[in-house]
Amino acid sequence: MSQPSRTRPDGSATPLHEAYDTALLDLDGVVYAGGEAIDHAVDSLVTARDGGMHLAYVTNNALRTPDAVAGHLTELGVPAEAAEVITSAQAVARLISEQVPAGARVLVIGGEGLRVALRERGLEPVESADDDPAAVAQGYGGPDLAWGRFAEAGYAIARGVPWFASNTDLTIPSARGIAPGNGAAVEVVRIATGADPQVAGKPLPPMHRETVLRTGAKRPIVVGDRLDTDIEGAFNGGVDSLLVLTGVTDGAQLLAAEPRHRPTYVDADLRGLLTGQPEVAVRDGEFVCGGWTASVRDEALVLDGDGLAMDGLRALCAAAWTHGGDGACALDGGKVLAKLGL
Numbered sequence: 001m002s003q004p005s006r007t008r009p010d011g012s013a014t015p016l017h018e019a020y021d022t023a024l025l026d027l028d029g030v031v032y033a034g035g036e037a038i039d040h041a042v043d044s045l046v047t048a049r050d051g052g053m054h055l056a057y058v059t060n061n062a063l064r065t066p067d068a069v070a071g072h073l074t075e076l077g078v079p080a081e082a083a084e085v086i087t088s089a090q091a092v093a094r095l096i097s098e099q100v101p102a103g104a105r106v107l108v109i110g111g112e113g114l115r116v117a118l119r120e121r122g123l124e125p126v127e128s129a130d131d132d133p134a135a136v137a138q139g140y141g142g143p144d145l146a147w148g149r150f151a152e153a154g155y156a157i158a159r160g161v162p163w164f165a166s167n168t169d170l171t172i173p174s175a176r177g178i179a180p181g182n183g184a185a186v187e188v189v190r191i192a193t194g195a196d197p198q199v200a201g202k203p204l205p206p207m208h209r210e211t212v213l214r215t216g217a218k219r220p221i222v223v224g225d226r227l228d229t230d231i232e233g234a235f236n237g238g239v240d241s242l243l244v245l246t247g248v249t250d251g252a253q254l255l256a257a258e259p260r261h262r263p264t265y266v267d268a269d270l271r272g273l274l275t276g277q278p279e280v281a282v283r284d285g286e287f288v289c290g291g292w293t294a295s296v297r298d299e300a301l302v303l304d305g306d307g308l309a310m311d312g313l314r315a316l317c318a319a320a321w322t323h324g325g326d327g328a329c330a331l332d333g334g335k336v337l338a339k340l341g342l
Helices: 041-050 066-076 088-097 112-120 148-158 182-193 205-215 227-237 251-255 270-274 309-324 334-339
Strands: 022-025 054-059 085-087 105-109 124-126 135-138 163-165 171-174 177-180 220-224 240-244 265-267 281-283 286-289 292-297 300-305
Touching: 022 205, 041 054, 041 270, 054 066, 054 205, 066 085, 066 112, 085 088, 085 205, 088 112, 088 135, 088 163, 088 205, 105 112, 105 148, 112 124, 135 148, 135 182, 148 163, 148 182, 163 182, 171 182, 205 227, 220 227, 227 240, 240 270, 251 309, 251 334, 265 270, 265 309, 286 309, 292 309, 300 309, 300 334, 309 334
Parallel strands: 022 054, 022 220, 054 085, 105 124, 105 135, 135 163, 220 240, 240 265
Antiparallel strands: 171 177, 281 286, 286 292, 292 300
């Protein structure tokens, strides 16, 4: 059964870290960018954990091992254990293990995180198409991944070896801006071979299954910065979501979101976990949040009032999503977003 289209962000009288038992947190663009903690992230997570919320770190980045990710988080000030980290490398390794014989060789195009995850499933990572691999596993290998690795993947895939990708995120946040992600590298191999990989990462079911198996969450909330992975993954899994504006998604993209990309809640950063969420009220066909009123007039988004920028954005989301209905809202939100400084 299809889900009804969301037409406005939800409100919550209860702080989110009390309303949900587990936060399924994306990392890049949510907790850190380029290895450095994002403003307010560490304090917010420590407070949420101290308040009883379980924190699980769910990332499409397959480069680093869970041990390395947990160590980095701990260095930033968020105590974390490897068991609390779920990666797309783990999800794709499980997917591969269900389709190849135990102990099979797997050609790795990626980093150490992918190799560790394959070994965890009893598979043997190899480096060459000439090593008789039973599968090709491709994951983010960092900015220095050698071009020749793509050739190895192409040679094996051309021989009929099945191809698996940890994820297909085209971009990844960094300290210097937005950089090419694993999806861009996957496209290189796709162009060379004409093949399509099986994909494990967000927003697809293998990643959601891996997360549920490893966390045991009963009332989870997905927290992310990307509409097409984090929020769509929550939609596909039937769980609530919080979008934070510290990563790749901007206000214009949020207003134009189609139903599967519309988050339950919207906030500036991870401080949103520690508070309730204001309700967006409907009054005479207009949408009110805080001191702002949003509407559509003469096929244009209109915002009146004053107050907190996030309240204005929430009201605008309601106006845009209602106008978009079961599709994306095509109205230009540039002028009204500029009014909010977004």
